[in-house]
Amino acid sequence: MTLRSDANNPAQLSVAGDVDFPVNRGQMCIKGFTSGSLLHSPARLTRPLLRAANGKLSAVEWNTAFDFIADKLRTLAAQYGNDALGVFGSGALSNEKAYLLSKFSRVVLKTANIDYNGRYCMSSAAAGQNRAFGIDRGLPFPVADLAQTKTLMLWGSNCAETMPPLMQWISEQKENGGTLIVVDPRATDTARAAALHLQLTPGTDLALANGLLHLALEEKLVDWDYISARTEGFDEVRRTVLTSHPAFVERITGVPIEHQLRAVRLLANPESSMVLSGRGSEQQSKGTDTVLALINLMLALGKVGKPNSGYGCLTGQGNGQGGREHGQKADQLPGYRLIENPQHRAQMAAFWGIDPAALPGKGKSAYELLDALGPAGGIRALLVFGSNVAVASPHASNIVNKLQALDLLVVCDAFENETSADAHVVLPVAQWAEEEGTMTNLEGRVILRQQARNPPPGVKTDVEVLCQIAARLGYGDAFAFEGARDAFEEFRRATSGAPADYSGITYQRIIDNQGIFWPCPNEAHPGTPRLFAERFAHPSGKARFHAVRHRPAAELPDSDYPLYFTTGRYKEHYNSGAQTRLVPALNDAKPEPLLQLNPHLAARLNVTEGGALIVHSRRGSVRFNATLSHDIRQDTLFAPFHWGGKQAANILTSPALDPLSRMPEFKVCAVRAERVTSLSSSNPSSSNPSN
Amino acid sequence: MSKKRLCIIGNGMGTCRLLDEFVARGGNELYEITVFGEEQGGAYNRIQLSNVLAGADPDEIVTKTPEWYDQHGIRLLAKTRVKKLDTLRKTIETEDGQLRRYDLAVLATGSQPLVPPLEGLLAEDGELRKGAYVYRTIADCMRIREHCRPGDSAVVVGGGLLGLEAAKVLADRGLHVTVVHVSPILMNTQLDGIAGEMLARRIEQAGIFLRLAKSVEAVYGEECIEGVFLDDGSTLPADMIVLACGVRPRIDVAKASGLPINKGIVVNDTLATQIPGVYAFGECAEHQGKTYGIVTPVWEQAAVLADVLCGKKPGSRYRGSKLYTRLKVADVDVASMGCLEPELESDQIFQIVEERKSCYRKLIVRDGRLIGAMLVGNTLATASLLQLFDRDDLLPEDPLEVLCAVRTLKGGEDRTVCNCHKVTEKALIAAIEGGAETVDSLCSATKAGSGCGSCKADLRQLITRIRKPPVILEVAS
Numbered sequence A: 001m002t003l004r005s006d007a008n009n010p011a012q013l014s015v016a017g018d019v020d021f022p023v024n025r026g027q028m029c030i031k032g033f034t035s036g037s038l039l040h041s042p043a044r045l046t047r048p049l050l051r052a053a054n055g056k057l058s059a060v061e062w063n064t065a066f067d068f069i070a071d072k073l074r075t076l077a078a079q080y081g082n083d084a085l086g087v088f089g090s091g092a093l094s095n096e097k098a099y100l101l102s103k104f105s106r107v108v109l110k111t112a113n114i115d116y117n118g119r120y121c122m123s124s125a126a127a128g129q130n131r132a133f134g135i136d137r138g139l140p141f142p143v144a145d146l147a148q149t150k151t152l153m154l155w156g157s158n159c160a161e162t163m164p165p166l167m168q169w170i171s172e173q174k175e176n177g178g179t180l181i182v183v184d185p186r187a188t189d190t191a192r193a194a195a196l197h198l199q200l201t202p203g204t205d206l207a208l209a210n211g212l213l214h215l216a217l218e219e220k221l222v223d224w225d226y227i228s229a230r231t232e233g234f235d236e237v238r239r240t241v242l243t244s245h246p247a248f249v250e251r252i253t254g255v256p257i258e259h260q261l262r263a264v265r266l267l268a269n270p271e272s273s274m275v276l277s278g279r280g281s282e283q284q285s286k287g288t289d290t291v292l293a294l295i296n297l298m299l300a301l302g303k304v305g306k307p308n309s310g311y312g313c314l315t316g317q318g319n320g321q322g323g324r325e326h327g328q329k330a331d332q333l334p335g336y337r338l339i340e341n342p343q344h345r346a347q348m349a350a351f352w353g354i355d356p357a358a359l360p361g362k363g364k365s366a367y368e369l370l371d372a373l374g375p376a377g378g379i380r381a382l383l384v385f386g387s388n389v390a391v392a393s394p395h396a397s398n399i400v401n402k403l404q405a406l407d408l409l410v411v412c413d414a415f416e417n418e419t420s421a422d423a424h425v426v427l428p429v430a431q432w433a434e435e436e437g438t439m440t441n442l443e444g445r446v447i448l449r450q451q452a453r454n455p456p457p458g459v460k461t462d463v464e465v466l467c468q469i470a471a472r473l474g475y476g477d478a479f480a481f482e483g484a485r486d487a488f489e490e491f492r493r494a495t496s497g498a499p500a501d502y503s504g505i506t507y508q509r510i511i512d513n514q515g516i517f518w519p520c521p522n523e524a525h526p527g528t529p530r531l532f533a534e535r536f537a538h539p540s541g542k543a544r545f546h547a548v549r550h551r552p553a554a555e556l557p558d559s560d561y562p563l564y565f566t567t568g569r570y571k572e573h574y575n576s577g578a579q580t581r582l583v584p585a586l587n588d589a590k591p592e593p594l595l596q597l598n599p600h601l602a603a604r605l606n607v608t609e610g611g612a613l614i615v616h617s618r619r620g621s622v623r624f625n626a627t628l629s630h631d632i633r634q635d636t637l638f639a640p641f642h643w644g645g646k647q648a649a650n651i652l653t654s655p656a657l658d659p660l661s662r663m664p665e666f667k668v669c670a671v672r673a674e675r676v677t678s679l680s681s682s683n684p685s686s687s688n689p690s691n
Numbered sequence B: 001m002s003k004k005r006l007c008i009i010g011n012g013m014g015t016c017r018l019l020d021e022f023v024a025r026g027g028n029e030l031y032e033i034t035v036f037g038e039e040q041g042g043a044y045n046r047i048q049l050s051n052v053l054a055g056a057d058p059d060e061i062v063t064k065t066p067e068w069y070d071q072h073g074i075r076l077l078a079k080t081r082v083k084k085l086d087t088l089r090k091t092i093e094t095e096d097g098q099l100r101r102y103d104l105a106v107l108a109t110g111s112q113p114l115v116p117p118l119e120g121l122l123a124e125d126g127e128l129r130k131g132a133y134v135y136r137t138i139a140d141c142m143r144i145r146e147h148c149r150p151g152d153s154a155v156v157v158g159g160g161l162l163g164l165e166a167a168k169v170l171a172d173r174g175l176h177v178t179v180v181h182v183s184p185i186l187m188n189t190q191l192d193g194i195a196g197e198m199l200a201r202r203i204e205q206a207g208i209f210l211r212l213a214k215s216v217e218a219v220y221g222e223e224c225i226e227g228v229f230l231d232d233g234s235t236l237p238a239d240m241i242v243l244a245c246g247v248r249p250r251i252d253v254a255k256a257s258g259l260p261i262n263k264g265i266v267v268n269d270t271l272a273t274q275i276p277g278v279y280a281f282g283e284c285a286e287h288q289g290k291t292y293g294i295v296t297p298v299w300e301q302a303a304v305l306a307d308v309l310c311g312k313k314p315g316s317r318y319r320g321s322k323l324y325t326r327l328k329v330a331d332v333d334v335a336s337m338g339c340l341e342p343e344l345e346s347d348q349i350f351q352i353v354e355e356r357k358s359c360y361r362k363l364i365v366r367d368g369r370l371i372g373a374m375l376v377g378n379t380l381a382t383a384s385l386l387q388l389f390d391r392d393d394l395l396p397e398d399p400l401e402v403l404c405a406v407r408t409l410k411g412g413e414d415r416t417v418c419n420c421h422k423v424t425e426k427a428l429i430a431a432i433e434g435g436a437e438t439v440d441s442l443c444s445a446t447k448a449g450s451g452c453g454s455c456k457a458d459l460r461q462l463i464t465r466i467r468k469p470p471v472i473l474e475v476a477s
Helices: A062-080 A095-109 A123-133 A143-148 A164-175 A205-218 A224-230 A234-241 A246-253 A257-267 A287-300 A342-352 A366-371 A396-404 A462-472 A484-494 A507-513 A584-589 A599-605 B013-024 B046-053 B066-071 B138-147 B161-172 B193-205 B252-256 B295-310 B382-391 B425-433 B439-446 B456-466
Strands: A002-005 A013-016 A049-051 A057-059 A085-089 A114-116 A151-155 A179-183 A196-198 A273-277 A310-313 A381-385 A408-413 A425-428 A437-440 A445-449 A563-568 A594-597 A612-617 A620-628 A636-640 A654-657 A669-675 B004-009 B031-036 B062-064 B075-077 B082-086 B091-094 B099-101 B104-107 B111-113 B132-134 B153-157 B176-181 B209-212 B216-220 B227-230 B235-237 B240-243 B247-249 B265-267 B278-280 B285-287 B324-329 B332-338 B348-354 B359-366 B369-376 B416-418
Touching: A049 A062, A062 A085, A062 A381, A062 A408, A062 A425, A062 A462, A085 A095, A085 A366, A095 A114, A095 A342, A095 A437, A095 A462, A095 A484, A114 A366, A123 A287, A123 A310, A143 A164, A143 A273, A151 A164, A151 A257, A164 A179, A164 B456, A179 A257, A196 A257, A205 A234, A205 A246, A205 A257, A205 A287, A224 A287, A234 A287, A234 B062, A246 A257, A246 B324, A246 B382, A257 A273, A273 A287, A287 A310, A342 A484, A366 A396, A366 A654, A437 A484, A445 A507, A594 A599, A594 A612, A599 A620, A599 A669, B004 B013, B013 B031, B013 B062, B013 B295, B046 B138, B046 B161, B066 B075, B082 B252, B132 B138, B138 B240, B153 B161, B153 B227, B153 B235, B161 B176, B161 B240, B161 B324, B193 B209, B193 B332, B193 B359, B193 B369, B265 B278, B324 B382, B332 B382, B369 B382, B416 B425, B416 B456, B425 B439, B425 B456, B439 B456
Parallel strands: A085 A114, A085 A381, A151 A179, A151 A273, A179 A196, A273 A310, A381 A408, A408 A425, A563 A636, A594 A620, B004 B031, B004 B104, B031 B075, B104 B278, B132 B240, B153 B176, B153 B240, B176 B209, B265 B285
Antiparallel strands: A002 A013, A049 A057, A049 A425, A437 A445, A563 A669, A594 A636, A612 A620, A612 A669, B082 B091, B091 B099, B111 B247, B216 B227, B227 B235, B324 B332, B332 B369, B348 B359, B359 B369
């Protein structure tokens, strides 16, 4: 894409797509082509803010802010130990920053407690793919393959809203005679495009996936030759799904047997088929097992590694893929190394020139880290980069309380947000067009975001911020980076020989080739657009089946909280909305979160379109205005999570975690809804007899 | 402290699920578990027996191999029949006379097929005569498979779920099959008269003969069965008969052990019997005066029992199950839930009879809630109905709406096609009719598609739909 400024009015920036770019072919979503306005937003922070004695944030010099942070970190570490320092990163950060955050936490702060918002995003798919394939790359093939597959099944993804440029490949697939199946509790815009929509009960994806495998066996659609040649562990899976009889699956999921059958027959297309999962199936307390069940299905059908076929995950954030590979996750080290693998630890310790024993171990996962903030949990300081945890976390009111209990909260961002409201220091940093850096997209293609303009005066980059703090803590030599390009050179060498090997990638090669797919172990290597054609990444070269069973969500509707509540996104907003709510075109289109509910349910609750409702869960209450639609099941309420404060959908959501990925259960919890009555809205026409 | 010894008597579908529930809760670490199974090998999925009858390798339906028990530290004593429990000394006596100690015993002895007292049915040793079979185990299926040959004829006694399933498989194997059913209504436990009639028509279309409201009085033949006499005086020659006239709880061990028995082994909401240390669940158990012969209630009981015994959720209670049957018999989809007929004057009935298609849908509604439903032939609405039934949710004001389960996802003309510029389908149609017949001209006329561009495919479709068909100039030869 290209950024242009109006010749007459330099503040008027427009963003244009690049029609030759192979991923989006010039198409962008509304968030993309309005993103220029953020660069000149009046809300932009341009001076560091420090909380003064009067409790107010006020502008200070950078050095004052850096000195304050370094002093505080040193004191807190001395008093409470290194693990009392926490770092929170983001899937929106470049690969270089993810790498530096990892190094900063492990080498400078020596804390185990670093995690990032990708935990809320990609962690279940990542855990599932690693177990099944021995490697985790969102898509093991370029997006262009989507257009060629005969059957495409989107499982828990509403990409028509969340990733609109992807729809061109799906439209093309349809034009090529392919069939689209969508699995979603709501009839979303994506589901409308499908030939078959499986509108399942929230939290029952795993039962449905196992049920489809049962049917594949019954219908004799499984590929026994493939199973024996390329996989291991099918026998236990086969026996496990024997009891996933379609009638039980229908009862649990609400998906008619007829539709289950149609879906599995379509997926068994002899030529090609694909299942791509989204957050719907992954953001559950059994998200990893659900991903494994989807992979089991595609392995049994003999699809994984075949042309235009297999399983993939639609990665969300800009650098959702790269962000999860380079060590800002509590259990990882750069290059997708594992912090608990002695060999991997030794490699990184040697690279960083430290004793392997000094390298911290596995820390707490995102929600657990945030939940442990403050004196009770023991984490006294938190540095936040590129994430608005006060809005994006489940049981959000708890997290806000925990943030307020910190001795030191540092937020690096271009804008104030709900998290920085409680910060001791807010550091204004550069935005996307103001610095360079690499990102790895959903295909595993490493791309370069070039610098288009200089940051406004007074603003620094995250790289500068880390280097300055590191220097004050005595690690100036280890953090002597001139900029992202310089950091990239160290970073790519750090990944040499690791599972996600970037060592053969250079900025120039990325520019010349419109991106390079990892793994790319040397500069002569062309990169790897397609994985699994020959072998999987486990030592045996085979993919592994995993026997998984359906289990109910952590919280199911009951007589006190009789409805399901699920969350999702609007096309106009991104994650916590911290930036998109500042863009007039976006905010005008979607100024508030609306509660979507079925008209039958609305009639029972006695609300009409636009009417106000209060939704209660065991964790809190939120008031929404209603939007009525037959697109949603009668037992389910939906709201987007892009807003904070009293409108935060995440006040309601459940912090139940997946035991493997530690993904919170954003997609299912139990709630009760009631109309805002005349009493609470002070409507004079009250029918209350006591009035 | 040593682990408590938990002995499970029976190794059917209930036990199989109970073990999974135990493993999921770490219960196999808590107890030293021994399973007594009568049959050979591990556990299998009885629901898929018809596959074995149809010729599948029995291993195809085995859910747990003996190795599974080993891997999970569970001792399986296969081909071991338990005689009785001494609940005072806490010992289990097997038929070979061995005694084993237990701390907790779970009876999961299941049920056994009813064998009607027909003249000539039993051989001198008291076993079924050659050619007469029940249909309950893998071994039964293998016996039937061995016996039947192309050109044979079979009489299936019982037109319930199992009888019809067996009849279909035998018909598929090329046999001449007659189902003799005592009620005038097929599957009369699940269906009313009209539903039974619809099903009967479809079963007959599948090549199976029905003798309804008839019963078998006697069986004849020399060495082997050669036919049956019906109560209307007619005779049906048959090379085999399959008995599928229902099941009853297996309570022999419980009886010998002196446990409280009614129809089944009497248990409370924790699946405990009155005797400390002894539990029972599954088809052999009687809860609140009810015994169950279908698998879902058994699985629900297994989950509660595991909750209670593994200490994870000791407050968990079993409150009974709703009745529901869903199956495909002879390629006909059938679903039935709750009551078959209205029970109160005020209960409402909705019936849709599609005579020509032999389809039938019926709802019984009380106070806006579904208390019974029955679908034959067209079962697409089952999923929605069942969830409403399971949760006691209110139906829409017009309950028939639920029967139209599959809505078309077509938006109306006020649907927004281009979200970026808020252009509705109506505006686009107007523009197309006004001459904007290419995507580009439509874009410039309405701005639609000039934002993110993701609606361009929609625009293309809309143009194709709205504009007049092109004049065909040439037809390829």
